Amino acid sequence: MASGAQDIAKGAKAAFDKSQLVPASERVLALKIIRDELAARKDEILAANALDLKAAQAEVDAGRMSESMLKRLDLGTGDKWDSMLQGILDVSGLPDPTGIVSYASELDDGLELYRVSCPIGVLLVIFEARPEVVVNIATLAIKSGNAAILKGGKESNNSTVLLSKAISAGLAKTALPDTYIQTIQSRAEVSSLLALDQYIDLVIPRGSNSLVQNIKNNTRIPVMGHADGLCSVFLDESANVDKAVRIVVDSKTDYPSACNSAETLIVHEAVLNTVWPKVAEALLDANVKLLVDEPSLAALKASSSHPRIESYVSPADDEAYNTEHLSLTLSVKTLPSLSAAISWINAHSSHHTESIVTESDESASIFTRGVDSAGTFINASTRFADGFRYGFGTEVGIATGRIHARGPVGLDGLVTYKYMMKSKGEKGHIASEFGTGANKRPFKHARIDAKAVPF
Amino acid sequence: MASGAQDIAKGAKAAFDKSQLVPASERVLALKIIRDELAARKDEILAANALDLKAAQAEVDAGRMSESMLKRLDLGTGDKWDSMLQGILDVSGLPDPTGIVSYASELDDGLELYRVSCPIGVLLVIFEARPEVVVNIATLAIKSGNAAILKGGKESNNSTVLLSKAISAGLAKTALPDTYIQTIQSRAEVSSLLALDQYIDLVIPRGSNSLVQNIKNNTRIPVMGHADGLCSVFLDESANVDKAVRIVVDSKTDYPSACNSAETLIVHEAVLNTVWPKVAEALLDANVKLLVDEPSLAALKASSSHPRIESYVSPADDEAYNTEHLSLTLSVKTLPSLSAAISWINAHSSHHTESIVTESDESASIFTRGVDSAGTFINASTRFADGFRYGFGTEVGIATGRIHARGPVGLDGLVTYKYMMKSKGEKGHIASEFGTGANKRPFKHARIDAKAVPF
CATH class of the missing domain: 3.40.605.10 (Aldehyde Dehydrogenase; Chain A, domain 1)
Structure with a gap:
């Protein structure tokens, strides 16, 4: 010592x-x-x-x-x-x-x-x-x-x-x-x-x-x-393609070294041949390297002849999905359903911030409740996860635990809190006078509308 | 494993x-x-x-x-x-x-x-x-x-x-x-x-x-x-004797094995010959053993001839003030001032609950703010520190830390919390559109009055 x-x-x-x-x-x-x-x-x-x-x-x-x-x-x-x-x-x-x-x-x-x-x-x-x-x-x-x-x-x-x-x-x-x-x-x-x-x-x-x-x-x-943010964006089966492109590109490229940048894109297999290729092309245009799984690679190659596919797209290994790239690199995972996406996120993410791109109110509701992260967003960039953007005026940081403060x-x-108690009674207050039985009385428990302690 | x-x-x-x-x-x-x-x-x-x-x-x-x-x-x-x-x-x-x-x-x-x-x-x-x-x-x-x-x-x-x-x-x-x-x-x-x-x-x-x-x-x-409660009651120089007797006896004897029972009584030296002997006699009548320091012993002997003084009162060693007796035993400490009492409590207590007996609004205000405990009470028994008594309907326990939950x-x-965000915008929402400069706009940050999430 x-x-x-x-x-x-x-x-x-x-x-x-x-x-x-x-x-x-x-x-x-x-x-x-x-x-x-x-x-x-x-x-x-x-x-x-x-x-x-x-x-x-x-x-x-x-x-x-x-x-x-x-x-x-x-x-x-x-x-x-x-x-x-x-x-x-x-x-x-x-x-x-x-x-x-x-x-x-x-x-x-x-x-x-x-x-x-x-x-x-x-x-x-x-x-x-x-x-x-x-x-x-x-x-x-x-x-x-x-x-x-x-x-x-x-x-x-x-x-x-x-x-x-x-x-x-x-x-x-x-x-x-x-x-x-x-x-x-x-x-x-x-x-x-x-x-x-x-x-x-x-x-x-x-x-x-x-x-x-x-x-x-x-x-x-x-x-x-x-600590780390391993944030993700999920393209639901009802994802609007324009929103998907804007939100994924912003989440990845607005400030790649920030903890609230997206590191993983999860694609519902129903949009592999529709939304995903447009998103991929926009990412490639923005100099983003893609680490992809087999279904997303096959779909991209079938739908797009973007000149960067050869040089910017490569297969993801398992480690890719546990890596905070902090750079213009994005891991891509294809999954068969919303519930599979939620399970996958809960197992792989750092519980920081995840966003769903969807036109379905039901999917949005399920995603925001089922995903166990400090931020669960609907049609909004993960980059909004920030104390200033949330309106706090300042930020200690983004807590990755869930005890005391989160996000x-x-x-x-x-701050924490303490309990202050004051008796104004003529004889003070003692606990043995309360309860049921002879000479005992119940608690009143009447809420007081106060913003500050009056003593 | x-x-x-x-x-x-x-x-x-x-x-x-x-x-x-x-x-x-x-x-x-x-x-x-x-x-x-x-x-x-x-x-x-x-x-x-x-x-x-x-x-x-x-x-x-x-x-x-x-x-x-x-x-x-x-x-x-x-x-x-x-x-x-x-x-x-x-x-x-x-x-x-x-x-x-x-x-x-x-x-x-x-x-x-x-x-x-x-x-x-x-x-x-x-x-x-x-x-x-x-x-x-x-x-x-x-x-x-x-x-x-x-x-x-x-x-x-x-x-x-x-x-x-x-x-x-x-x-x-x-x-x-x-x-x-x-x-x-x-x-x-x-x-x-x-x-x-x-x-x-x-x-x-x-x-x-x-x-x-x-x-x-x-x-x-x-x-x-x-964990433990090492709660105390402080008799201020303006303590009312009847309140002091009621509050100290209740804090000690209402349920001695509870964590919110008092283990230490702190006496302002100004009331050594007035309030303290009355409190001591009431405690002795209630079968409480007293571990006392020299000033409180001298004052008690000078003012009282209670028959139990010989058998129930003994000198406190340093360890007495760090002991959760959980029985009909109370340690007694004499101190020269309110500020000495606050310093002593902050150094010795388990930061659970402390009470001041005082007729002074100023002393009460200083005590409740200066004492770094989960509960700081004025003229009320420490035994009130309890989830049911506070009106919570149930109690997980009384937390002795100060992170997440206290008292x-x-x-x-x-529970913890999460942040849910929803964009209703036609194009979703991305972060790069906000800020100062060309084509950027400021955040609105208008508080919404909502008790539940509307989506």
Whole structure:
């Protein structure tokens, strides 16, 4: 056990406990101050970012890092810096997710119960590569009232250290404790922290399936994982060809490296010779490589002479259907019925988002209920699975589990609740007075219409 | 890996997937049929229960089992059998927790999003001793639409086997799959099942802290633990003496072996010579043994000559404040302020339920917000922390974690949600049409007032 990790975790819990008596308005103010600290330190931070970029360029040159990862490290590119700062203000302006009453009941005359949202406690958030995520996550944690310990990718260490210093400098100007947001650099610290379930309440890993699985294997702290999306589109027997083309092409090509992009196309065999060839041609036109099964290959060859069939279409092996391509590649599976498609999806998908293209209300209803995924869509692209598109104003990520929060997670995924009860009775309230029998009375259980706790 | 466990888990997941297309009304019907099956098999089940009782009596005689555990095993005592059957009908009559829309938004003209509650999937529920819990939990699982694998205590095996047979016989008469509810007998099967996170979605252990910790250490499946309650009552400097006496005595003595009974009394030093002696005398009158610190002992001796002080009052060691007595014993701690009490509770309690006795609105407000427990009460007994008393109609248990569900858990703790989206657009909906720039449009995000999904 690194004593450093113990100190960090204890510091975070102490900060959380102390912060419970700091009003939410102070958290909004802190976000404004942090934004200003970052703005004032822009040159310094971008200079540190340049060091990360230089090291990354050497890795790219040596063939050990992809160009796209290098690009994700760059804080100065395009409007990324300004977006990061504006994001702080956007989140600070969202409604406070804490203090909201979701259940209120008068249990007896003068005995009132309120279920009220409150922060979870201490979050340990682990993510990869992009340095601005430190700022995004710190913003979400502060807005929702949680203390947080953040670990970014080692490739962005220089940038992360300076971003964290700015956040700490901002916090020091507020009533919030200075250990409210802490960052760590090493994997060893993560390992030590994963053992400290007395201080840490939730681990949020954002990254690959293997990162999430590895963390789940090594902690008894609850884990809200954000991992792979193995999304699919199903062309039902009543699929409209124009909708099918638009939705499949968008689901695959709008942003291929996103987790809500489609990786698998499932074709009802009834449309193999009608809808499927049109969809395939549109995909080939969009430079999409197709990994197909025998029926879909035969149907395509019989109906189309698209010039790319030879070079862009190849047989799928079993692994193709379990692969998150994250590129312009799509696996294609032919199945004989809607129910076969539902069973196949439930067995193969990552339970992220699936869409049906259909003109049948009955098929749509069966699909949305029978498919066990966080998103079940009718005639809409899988790419809509996103916190901003859903209207949450921000996004912690897209949770691939089904406990606590599922699918795109907004600020309300970072809160839990507590039950507050108040007796206004002259003698207080005790439980032994309730029940059946002599001198006992029943509970009243009259719902109270309240949005906030009145005491 | 026992292949038996693999088959059980796969069977449960298959049953869950199939059940998604069975209407909720069928689940209510199944509960009625199961109740009737149990009623028809009463003699047979009580005969099996007699075998368990006989074996338990031998354990009691040998000093290896407590009388209270023997009593908990007895299905025939008092109105337990009838209560068990009535409980099935009570739960079946509660509102369906699934299909409820908690967020609905029109993202664009003709593009509607619904967040709708749905079952979690496959539950693995592990509990101790009382055989009727098999029936209670099966009822909760069926009502909420989850498949379940149940493991009871080995002491009730004979009873549990016959109760399970009745449940299976009932399910066989319905449209629900016969592997929807399964029971297992051995710890080895539990160990194997804890590795099968591809089939099992949530583990619910109900029992001791060590049971819950052991399970958390041995699975990557999310765990919703129901374990110890180390509840406390705090006597604030403005505490009313009559309220203090009533609330402390009720919190301690109403049902000492319950998890929502108080184990610790915290006394503000300002009331050491006023409120505390009266409370102590009432506790001594109620046969409560007191483990006290030096200030509370000195104050009690100075103010009271209660005849039980010599025999019922003794010094507390550090361990006393971390012990769930579950009996007529109460630890007493003196602290100098409200804020010291809050810090002490947050460090020592099991975050279950804490109550303040106070006449100060300010102290009450600070206590309910600053104490990080599932229940924070003002002038009310900790014994109110209970699903029935809260008005939920039933109770899965009292969750001691803070993820997914916290405190008393009703049926809504056994559901998650999914996002259903429908495009009514003539061309379906694709994501690349939205955004800023040429030919792009913004999202509409108009909230829809809907309680159920209209498609």
